[in-house]
Structures are given as C-alpha cells and as structure tokens.
Amino acid sequence: MNWSLNEIESLAKKAARGSGLCWGLAEEAGKATRWLCAMGYPGADMLAGLLEQNDGIAYELLRPQDTSAANWTTAGSSLCPLITGAALCDLAADLASGREITLGHTSCPLLLYPYVAAAADMTGAALSLSWPGAVLTRCQGLSFVDADTDADLLIPAAESVSVAVSAEQRGASLRRVYRGNVGAQSADKLGFFANRTYAPDTPESRLAGAGAGLSDND
Amino acid sequence: MQETQPAGAIAPRDPNVVMQLSRMGSFHQSRLSFMRILLRRLKRENWRFERHAFQIDANGVGHAVYTAHGPDHSYSLVAFAHDLPPEMRSDRVIATAWDATFTLFDGIPTDDDITRLGANIPKQEAGRVTDRELSVSRANRSVRLFEHVVSRLAAGEQPELATVNQVGYLMRTTAVYGSGKLGAADREYTADRPEFKAPFQIEMLSVYLTRAFVLDLVEYLAQARAPDTAVKIDPDLRRRFGIGNSTGLGMAPYLLNHPALISNWISARENALARVRSLPTASADAVLAFRQIAARAQLHARAWHSEHPLQIKKIAQLQSDMSRLEGHINGADLQTDYPWNRLWLWAEGALSLEGQEQLVSLLMEPYGAMVDDLADTMAADETTVYRIDGSMSVATLKELTEDIYGWALNIDWTSRSAQARVWYVSEEKLEPRLGERFEEPIEPYEQPLCPGRDAARMYADLKGFADGPVAAFLLKHPEHRHVVRRAQIAARYPYAEIRDNTIDATMLPIDLLRAKLAFFGACHFDPRSDRWVRINMFQHAPFPHEIATGNADDWTYPYLESATL
Numbered sequence: 001m002n003w004s005l006n007e008i009e010s011l012a013k014k015a016a017r018g019s020g021l022c023w024g025l026a027e028e029a030g031k032a033t034r035w036l037c038a039m040g041y042p043g044a045d046m047l048a049g050l051l052e053q054n055d056g057i058a059y060e061l062l063r064p065q066d067t068s069a070a071n072w073t074t075a076g077s078s079l080c081p082l083i084t085g086a087a088l089c090d091l092a093a094d095l096a097s098g099r100e101i102t103l104g105h106t107s108c109p110l111l112l113y114p115y116v117a118a119a120a121d122m123t124g125a126a127l128s129l130s131w132p133g134a135v136l137t138r139c140q141g142l143s144f145v146d147a148d149t150d151a152d153l154l155i156p157a158a159e160s161v162s163v164a165v166s167a168e169q170r171g172a173s174l175r176r177v178y179r180g181n182v183g184a185q186s187a188d189k190l191g192f193f194a195n196r197t198y199a200p201d202t203p204e205s206r207l208a209g210a211g212a213g214l215s216d217n218d
Numbered sequence: 219m220q221e222t223q224p225a226g227a228i229a230p231r232d233p234n235v236v237m238q239l240s241r242m243g244s245f246h247q248s249r250l251s252f253m254r255i256l257l258r259r260l261k262r263e264n265w266r267f268e269r270h271a272f273q274i275d276a277n278g279v280g281h282a283v284y285t286a287h288g289p290d291h292s293y294s295l296v297a298f299a300h301d302l303p304p305e306m307r308s309d310r311v312i313a314t315a316w317d318a319t320f321t322l323f324d325g326i327p328t329d330d331d332i333t334r335l336g337a338n339i340p341k342q343e344a345g346r347v348t349d350r351e352l353s354v355s356r357a358n359r360s361v362r363l364f365e366h367v368v369s370r371l372a373a374g375e376q377p378e379l380a381t382v383n384q385v386g387y388l389m390r391t392t393a394v395y396g397s398g399k400l401g402a403a404d405r406e407y408t409a410d411r412p413e414f415k416a417p418f419q420i421e422m423l424s425v426y427l428t429r430a431f432v433l434d435l436v437e438y439l440a441q442a443r444a445p446d447t448a449v450k451i452d453p454d455l456r457r458r459f460g461i462g463n464s465t466g467l468g469m470a471p472y473l474l475n476h477p478a479l480i481s482n483w484i485s486a487r488e489n490a491l492a493r494v495r496s497l498p499t500a501s502a503d504a505v506l507a508f509r510q511i512a513a514r515a516q517l518h519a520r521a522w523h524s525e526h527p528l529q530i531k532k533i534a535q536l537q538s539d540m541s542r543l544e545g546h547i548n549g550a551d552l553q554t555d556y557p558w559n560r561l562w563l564w565a566e567g568a569l570s571l572e573g574q575e576q577l578v579s580l581l582m583e584p585y586g587a588m589v590d591d592l593a594d595t596m597a598a599d600e601t602t603v604y605r606i607d608g609s610m611s612v613a614t615l616k617e618l619t620e621d622i623y624g625w626a627l628n629i630d631w632t633s634r635s636a637q638a639r640v641w642y643v644s645e646e647k648l649e650p651r652l653g654e655r656f657e658e659p660i661e662p663y664e665q666p667l668c669p670g671r672d673a674a675r676m677y678a679d680l681k682g683f684a685d686g687p688v689a690a691f692l693l694k695h696p697e698h699r700h701v702v703r704r705a706q707i708a709a710r711y712p713y714a715e716i717r718d719n720t721i722d723a724t725m726l727p728i729d730l731l732r733a734k735l736a737f738f739g740a741c742h743f744d745p746r747s748d749r750w751v752r753i754n755m756f757q758h759a760p761f762p763h764e765i766a767t768g769n770a771d772d773w774t775y776p777y778l779e780s781a782t783l
Contacts, residue, residue, distance in 0.1 A: 006398025024699020090608025090689035198645035199663040
C-alpha cells in the first residue's frame with residue numbers, strides 16, 4: 001500500500017521504540033526509515049526485518065564497543081545500523097576531517113546511509129558509505145548510488161562496511177519521492193512492535209485519560 | 219531565531235517568563251494567528267471562490283464542493299453531509315459517525331474522485347486517502363443552535379441574536395487531520411507553495427470553507443422544509459456564526475514534539491511585541507487605533523462565556539484587566555517617550571496573565587505594516603533540525619542544561635506530585651492520554667513528554683561523566699539522547715522548550731491546548747474539563763464571497779457600533 005512519509009516515520013519510530021531502543025534512537029530510526037523511503041527504497045520493510053532479528057537483544061550487544069578505534073565491532077554478533085548510524089553521525093566532525101571508520105559485521109547496512117548523509121550535510125563534507133557491491137555517496141545535498149543490483153543495496157548484512165571522505169561521486173544521483181510502499185507483512189510486523197508502546201485501555205482511562213465524559217450532543 | 223536588535227531597542231521577553239504554562243494558557247489570537255495570515259493572503263491575492271456542487275437532499279444528505287482559486291493552484295473542500303441519529307452524536311473519544319465529513323482536495327475533483335472520497339471520507343480514521351487530499355476532518359452540529367436556526371429561517375424569521383451569541387457556531391469540528399494523516403499528502407509535498415508556507419494554512423483553509431458550507435446548508439434545509447416562507451440569514455447576523463472546534467489531549471503533545479516550530483511561532487510574536495515596545499513615539503493615528511481596539515477587546519471579553527470554574531475566574535480577571543486598561547489609557551500620553559514600552563511595563567505590574575497576553579495582541583494591532591512580515595518566519599524546516607552535534611563538549615552541554623532547564627534542576631523529582639502524571643498512548647484509539655503514575659499501571663508506556671524531569675536525570679549523569687565530546691556520553695547513555703537533542707535545539711531556538719513541569723500533579727493540559735489554538739486564531743476558549751476545550755473560529759470573518767469587498771483582517775474583535783445589538 002502507498003503510504004505518506006509521515007505515516008512511515010511515525011510507525012517506524014514507534015516500532016523502534018517498541019523493539020527496545022531508547023526514545024532518542026527511535027526518533028532517528030523513524031527519520032532514517034523515512035529517508036530511505038524518500039529515496040525510493042523499501043526502508044520500512046528493511047526496518048521490520050531488522051527489528052524482528054534484534055528483538056530482545058540488549059543494547060550492549062548491538063552497539064559498537066569502542067568508537068575511538070578504526071575498526072568498530074560489537075560484543076554481540078552484528079552491529080545494529082540504527083545504533084551504529086547514530087554513533088557515526090555523532091562523529092560527523094571526525095569523519096569530515098578525514099577519519100576513516102570500518103565496521104565489522106553489520107545488519108542492513110543501507111539503514112546506515114541516512115545517518116552518514118546527515119553527517120555529510122551537517123559538515124559540508126562529501127562522505128561515502130560502501131560495502132562489497134555497493135557505494136553510496138552524499139555530496140552537496142545529493143545522493144549518488146553505485147550498485148549493480150538493488151539486491152546489493154538491500155542485503156540483510158555485510159561483513160565489512162566503510163565510511164570515509166569521498167573524492168568522487170560514483171553512480172547515479174537520486175530524485176526524491178514523496179510516497180513510500182510498505183509490504184503488508186512488514187506493516188504487520190512494525191505494527192506489532194509499535195503496539196508495545198500503547199497502554200491497554202481500561203474504562204477509567206477511556207474517560208479520565210482523554211478528559212471526555214461530558215456529552216458533545218448539545 | 220532571535221533577531222539582532224538595533225542599539226537601544228527593547229529585547230524580546232525572556233523564555234523563562236514566556237514559556238510558563240500558566241502564561242501560555244493565557245495567549246490570545248493576534249495579527250500573527252494562522253487564520254488571519256490566511257485571510258490576508260486570500261484578500262491580497264484576490265482569491266476566487268465557487269461552489270462546484272451542492273447535491274444535498276431535503277434530509278441533509280449528500281455532498282458539496284467548494285473551490286478556492288489562488289494564483290497558481292485551486293483547492294476544493296469536498297463536504298459529505300449525513301443524517302446522523304442523535305444517539306450517534308456521542309462523546310468525541312468513541313465517535314465513529316458524524317453529521318458532516320470533509321477533505322481538502324488538491325485541485326478540482328472529478329466524479330471519480332468524489333466517488334472514491336465518498337467511500338472513504340465519511341469513515342474518517344477507518345478510511346484511506348491519497349496524496350491528492352491535503353486534510354481530512356469532521357464536524358457535528360450544535361444541536362442547541364442548528365434546529366433553532368433552521369426552524370426560524372423556515373418560518374421566515376431571523377434567528378434570535380441571544381441564542382446565536384450563546385453558542386456562536388452551527389457545527390464544531392472534532393478533528394482536522396493534515397500532513398500525511400490517513401494517507402493524505404505530507405506537508406513537505408506542498409510546503410513550497412507560497413500559500414502553504416506559513417503553518418497550518420491547509421487546515422485553516424479547510425475550516426474556513428467548512429464554515430461557508432455549514433451556513434449554506436442551514437439555509438438550504440430551511441428552504442427545503444418551507445419553500446414558500448423560508449428566508450436567508452441577514453448578512454451581518456450571518457457573520458456572527460463561526461465554526462466551532464472541540465479539542466482534546468490529542469493536540470497537547472504537538473507543542474513538545476515540534477520544539478523548533480513552536481519556537482518560531484513564539485519568536486515571531488515576541489519580536490512583534492519587542493518592535494512595538496521599541497518605538498520612541500507613536501502617531502495620533504496609531505494611538506486612536508489602539509484605543510479603539512482596546513475598547514473592542516473589552517467587548518470581546520464581556521461576550522466570552524464558560525461553565526468551567528477555572529475559565530470563569532480567568533474571564534473575570536480579563537474583564538477586570540480590560541477595564542483597568544481602559545482607565546489607565548484614558549487621558550494617558552501614548553505618543554511620546556516610548557509610550558508602548560511604558561504601557562507594557564505598567565501592565566506587567568497591574569494586569570493578570572490573561573490581561574498581559576491580551577495586551578501583547580492589542581499592541582500589534584495598529585502596526586500591521588511593522589509586524590505582519592513576521593508571519594514569514596513562523597515555519598520551520600524540521601527535516602534537519604533534529605540532528606545532534608556530537609562534537610559539543612560534555613561541559614558545554616552541562617552549561618546548556620543549567621541555562622535551559624535550571625527550573626527543572628531545582629525540582630525535587632522524588633516527590634510524588636512532581637511526577638504524578640504520565641503521558642501515554644492508548645491502544646484503543648491510538649491517541650495521547652494523561653494518566654496517574656501512582657494509580658494506574660501505565661508507567662511502562664510513558665511517552666517522552668516530560669523534558670524537565672528527563673533533563674534533570676541527564677544532568678545527574680553528566681555531572682559524573684569525564685569531559686569530552688557528547689558523542690561518547692551518548693554511546694554510554696542512549697537513554698538521554700532525546701534530551702540532548704532538545705537541549706541543543708533550545709540552544710538555537712530560544713522558545714523551543716516549555717520551562718515548566720509537564721507531568722506535575724497540578725499541570726493543566728488545557729494550557730497547552732490554548733497556546734496552540736491561540737496561534738490558530740481561536741477565540742472564546744471554553745474548557746469542558748482540564749483536558750478538553752471548545753473554541754470558536756472565524757467568528758465575524760467575511761465569508762468567501764465577501765472577501766473581495768469585506769474587511770479580511772479587522773474582524774476578530776466585535777465592532778464598536780454593534781456593541782448594543
């Protein structure tokens with residue numbers, strides 16, 4: 001079904017929170033998902049898969065252990081792109097001044113792109129994000145994508161991912177779109193996680209919580 | 219962003235003063251309210267209006283299309299009228315059917331569009347729209363007034379003025395959804411159009427056309443009931459009908475979730491006040507205009523009714539403030555020696571918050587040429603403002619926290635009353651609600667709508683953290699990430715943060731609602747509880763067919779000559 005980007009961001013944020021991320025990270029997960037959809041990619045489907053995979057795994061096992069190192073690894077099995085992306089963006093100034101960072105095994109690396117793009121936009125630097133088979137570059141507010149197939153971009157995990165200042169723009173520049181598609185199964189999954197953020201209703205909460213109770217029939 | 223003030227100019231007010239809930243809950247509509255920005259544009263650009271369809275039967279069932287033609291785009295309100303049994307006209311939280319439902323369509327709808335919309339708009343949240351639709355809304359009749367007006371008109375008589383004044387509107391909207399809701403077009407999709415640059419212009423246009431439809435509908439139903447005797451409403455009386463709105467907690471979190479945007483709204487208003495206060499002198503014309511608008515505001519205050527004890531008290535204060543203002547300016551020198559600043563400083567000591575904030579609006583009235591351009595500063599690009607600067611030092615963040623959240627650092631957060639409330643979202647209606655932390659099992663579902671408490675928690679961890687970039691702090695403490703963002707936004711946008719406890723036992727959600735609705739341009743706030751308020755919009759405004767010849771901006775306060783009607 002065809003969704004507005006606001007709907008996608010809103011559901012993605014709630015789902016990310018429902019899956020256990022802190023609010024601040026969930027807010028950015030919503031933005032990142034929206035960003036990918038605005039690029040024409042199935043960001044919401046990707047998020048749904050990621051949240052399902054990481055459900056119940058502690059933050060400490062998903063985050064990069066030492067962000068001062070050149071190679072980022074996690075104590076768990078795979079870096080979460082929502083947490084790692086935020087950590088990369090927090091080091092935007094370092095990246096812009098030429099620091100190169102290599103990530104170990106990372107889930108859904110395409111979800112890192114909105115964070116790297118934000119770092120590029122904040123600093124004015126041209127930054128590239130790459131893994132075997134795909135290079136994405138953000139330069140002067142434009143996104144360039146170089147990949148043989150969409151499958152190379154949408155891989156569920158990459159063994160190694162690089163983030164670095166980019167000297168060249170490879171591939172085609174993307175035009176933004178204003179609507180996104182969310183697969184029915186993904187929508188259900190995201191809805192399942194989002195539902196964890198909703199409090200079950202009671203008769204009392206129905207009346208007191210919203211402050212209604214008086215008749216509107218007058 | 220705050221403006222640079224020329225030497226000698228009065229600075230905008232301190233956010234610690236402005237952003238108190240009790241003061242925000244006393245805001246009034248002004249020249250910078252969104253409905254006034256809209257009507258000024260419609261007039262300035264000679265917008266044209268036409269009724270494309272009015273296919274309604276004698277029972278009031280059918281659809282109508284009202285199109286507004288601007289310089290580059292046309293927009294159509296598609297209205298569906300229903301025959302709603304009284305028992306369905308229920309309490310808004312559980313409503314599933316309404317007297318009328320609406321969408322603002324981007325362009326002029328085809329018959330196919332009408333068919334598609336007819337299958338979806340009447341269902342509201344249970345329906346689905348596309349990016350051709352810009353808003354979705356619904357309204358219920360004021361049973362008190364609607365039948366009175368139809369029966370009087372059918373009998374060839376005008377409605378009773380006292381009855382009209384008692385209610386003020388024939389229908390009230392209970393939700394106006396915009397920006398991507400239910401599948402509608404995102405705000406970004408139309409944000410480049412000049413007519414939608416200022417906030418909430420889509421929603422205001424929709425409501426403005428809804429008012430025109432409702433008045434046409436009531437006259438049509440009278441005509442259908444008694445074709446031989448029915449009359450139309452006298453134009454002056456007709457303008458006394460606004461469009462009502464019933465707003466609950468759903469709106470409250472908006473102010474917390476859009477800090478940069480809210481800051482721009484309030485900055486515009488505060489800069490307008492500062493510009494007027496900075497005038498060394500005032501012309502005789504400006505003084506006359508001020509005296510007149512102050513007298514009209516007095517009438518407005520007298521015509522304001524509420525049954526809610528809190529609001530009854532506030533209205534009484536406002537009425538007394540307006541009398542005191544009249545007494546003070548009577549014979550006072552308002553022309554020399556920074557007259558408006560002197561008046562303002564007097565008001566700070568003499569008037570209640572209601573009166574002070576009313577005066578902010580009144581001082582802007584004579585100076586449209588000097589303040590109306592601030593309307594262009596009220597939007598915010600929220601697609602980039604959320605980004606965190608991880609290179610900021612922990613020491614700087616600590617200082618920022620002390621500056622912006624100093625009030626919160628002084629609160630004892632272990633006391634039950636300081637965090638008595640929880641903002642949460644209900645599973646059933648997916649809308650924000652407010653509950654009692656120590657009485658209901660809702661804490662696990664808490665929304666991040668208590669920046670003061672969260673800032674205090676962050677501050678406690680900042681104090682023990684070694685200096686260095688915020689990036690390291692955030693990696694260790696992801697639970698503070700949303701507050702770091704807020705603090706950094708508030709550092710750039712002075713009025714971004716409410717400087718008050720939004721989960722305190724004594725917090726009144728209606729203060730949040732009022733602040734937002736005042737920016738819409740609403741009047742006659744009538745709280746129905748501490749978390750639900752009714753308002754009137756566009757009362758006294760010219761109708762679309764009157765915009766070209768009528769007064770598109772000077773309608774918000776009652777006219778002096780009609781004071782005795």
